[in-house]
Amino acid sequence: EKLHENNELSPELEKKILTALKVHGDFLADPAHFEKDYNHGLDQAAALFLLAANFPDMKGAGSWYQMASKRIDESQANIIDEDGVLVENSPYYHLYVLEKFLEINKYLKQNHLTIDGFSEDKLDKMVSYVVYMLQPDLSVPTVGASITRQINLFGLYKEISEKRPDLLYVLTQGKEGEMPAKLNVQYPSSGQTI
DSSP states (O other): OHHHHTTOSOHHHHHHHHHHHHHHHHHHHSGGGOOTTSHHHHHHHHHHHHHHHHOTTSTTHHHHHHHHHHHHHHHHHHHBOTTSOBTTOOHHHHHHHHHHHHHHHHHHHHTTOOOTTOOHHHHHHHHHHHHHHSOTTSBOOOOTTOOOOBOOSSHHHHHHHTTOHHHHHHHTTTSSSOOOSOSOOEETTTTEEO
């Protein structure tokens, strides 16, 4: 859209790009290409939502928008347990999915959009799990499908920490923020006490 607005696209290239976007939108809208029970489905739904929101005049965009909104809402319900833990029980992927949901939430707010059923309370529970799940060196426990990773007070985590003093405390290793109210928490869905 920005290239179009600045007359930096030839009509031929613009047509090819729009055609490719339409092909991708139709592909993503096909139920056979939606992995609803896995974190991949969230990526697929977010891509379709972004396409529909940014190209509302494209043929199919209205139905894509509704479909993607429903899929994002269903993803939040299906892949995140009530206690805020990713059903895959992988701390690494928990962070991955949390980051995706936080980006979606940020995009919604910046663009004055909503998704019916999208729960910021569930996002808050996901953040609470991070407060207790991280190792003292801020690394992710390598259980399940987790791989080695550390997080720090940067980007999305810095933004979250502005509203969550307990996460700030963890990410600064006690130098800032407020100590979490409990020393450990039991997460029934994962069978973990951390």
